[in-house]
Amino acid sequence: MNSAAPALTPTTRALAWCLHLLIIGLLALTAGRAVTDDRPHAGWITAASAVCGLVYAVGPTLPCVRRSRRAAALWLAAVSACWLVLLALSSDAVWVAFPLYFLQLHLLSRRLGPAAVAATAAAAIAGFAAHQHSFSPAMAIGPALGAAVAVAVVWGYQALYRESEHRRQLIEELTATRADLAAAQHTAGVLAERDRLAREIHDTLAQGLSSIQLLLRAAERALPQAPQNAARYVDQARQAAVDNLAEARRFVAALTPPTLEGTTLADALERLCTTTSARHRLTARFHPTGTPTPLATAHEVALLRIAQSALANTVRHAEATTAEVTLSYLDDRVALDVVDDGRGFDPALLPAPDPETGGFGLAAMRARAHALGGTLTIESAPGRGTALAAQLPLIQTTETEPEARP
Template sequence: MTVLAGASADTLWATSLRRWNTICWVLFAAMAAGIVSQGRPGERYGALALLGCAVLSYALLDRFPGNPVVRPHGYLMVLVLALGGLAYLRSSYASLFMVTLPHYWMFGRTPRISMGFLGLAAVATLLGSWLQQGGWTAEFLGETIVGTLIVVAVGALIGLWAHSVVEQSTERARLIEELEQTQAQLSEAHQRQGAADERERLAREIHDTLAQGFASIVVLAEAARAQIAADPARSAQQLRSIESTARENLAEARELVGAGGQPGGVAAGSVAVTLRRILDRFAEDTGLAVHAELADLDCDQQTRIALLRCTQESLANVRKHARASTVGVVLARRPYAVELEITDDGAGFAVEESRGFGLDGMRKRTAELGGRLTVTSSVGDGTRVLAMIPATIAQETSEEGSA
């Protein structure tokens, strides 16, 4: 889009320049024809020859703009010489200098060059008039010099003003183009960042729901296979847990697909009730002692999801790595935050060396809600996970939802 805008601006400028150039040539031709028609035959032929040189030089420049031999400055030099020659043929020809003023600014590459050719044209015209009038006559001093200097001054002022306007317009167009490019780059960067954030969020949802469910199924299936002969009742119970987890995974998958990857499968209501159900299932599947103190909190949906996912991830880590015998879970509302604390008496680990996706996902979940996650552990001393979410955020969001 920026390229098209720049091309349109260039086309518009070229069209305006061509129109202005046409007007200059029409005026030039009209004045030249009128002056030539009044001259003597010898003057006419000389004037027509000089005008023809100027016209031919311009025609070559217009026909071959990219040719290194045909240059704008060459045309301006021919024009200067033609004006001097015309002024030498007849003093009235000096008035043609006035209608050629725009060409010095249109074809001069810089204001200094334009002013230089403007000065050369003035000198050539004055010199031709001086020779034609026979020296320093009263007419030359009183009319020709004064008139030419006035024309030069007016032409210089108008040219400098026009050049300043064009320069400002060019700078403005450049700034607009840079702004459009920057906006396009920012838009692309935002799109890439949005896509990356969406992939990361979807990966976190899959990890915290489907992947954890599949991990539970694998652990339960291995335990059931190992105990199927020695403890059929226990194996049957584990098979029922496998079936229940598989159904929950299927529901989670349908929720994720149906909601476009948005978190689902978490019903509204008391988070304590949902946590109690998760803890009961965990105790039944693992045989570990679970001690829970769960306050009956009314949280918004995002806070509820964060608390449940942190609990599920922590319990999954206990199941896979901790080799613990007891797990404690405390959910409470403090004056400044909602707190979820999960502890175990397992093997522990070095927190600074942990590179797990689960811990990182829990930290990001709490951070997105303005909270933070603290993990305290050391080898042989168990693990403590503390998630804190600002109570004001949870309360405000809940009130907006109820309103």
């Protein structure tokens, strides 16, 4: 009915119509009994009932009554005044007090509503007693009990409405939170997938292209004096391109790396060392230790990629002559160590990764190890070579597990 009132729902709208019909029906009953019983002042009673009904019917149609608590209170005062006039003319008007209770509790504040109900109940009792020319406690029971029931019903409804609104707000907050969480998870998934793709591109395509570049440079230098060596370098570059193309295709199809298909991690690492030794001026040797244990595909791919990236860094930057790759199966973990006799570097002075100059290798290796609950450490110093150690928790499995594959 006003700005302070709860928004109408189908249920509350139906209750409002029931209240309208009840008031109009009681007014019609009062006028009808006055006419049929040929009571004194029947004409006045009928006119008062009509005026009261008209004033009541006009209120809900006025926008100011629906929007302003003050206008609604004035309209309610006009209806109450008409009812008091009708009560003074007919004792039957006492029944109209019951729907008035609900109207007052609905339109007035929580403090004024019960006071208006009490005043209406007192007026109903006094008016009925005046028409009966006597008073007894039984006359007060009906209006008082009706007032108590109205207060209990309205307050109970308001409590239920507040609880319902609270639950609705909680549901909206929960829905919004779930939407935010879903968006955050999506963003995190996108970022994780982007990081995975960056690592795979760096460890496969970028390293392969770098190897091809080094081989072609070697062929270019050897071409004037030793064409046969240049042809060998070109052939090795061609084979590297073939291998890189196979990696790219498996990368697109999200399959296991070709070097791990139908073989073990140890065999793949040994072939990696052999290929690196054949293509570059570096002697790479592989050493397995411990009792081999089946690893999850995620662990095998991570260790292979770390070894590939470490050897690629050795070829490009270390100026080393030998590199030792060791795969160790320990009690509760598997370890990969790559040690070279190159020029070394100061790990604290590494430049930040740059799209032009690179520098993503160590970060990618460390991210791979951390993603599987492992660690990656680097020990190096200028002129003393480099030792890289990756350790992953040993999870024995014979099944292929989902992971961030190429």
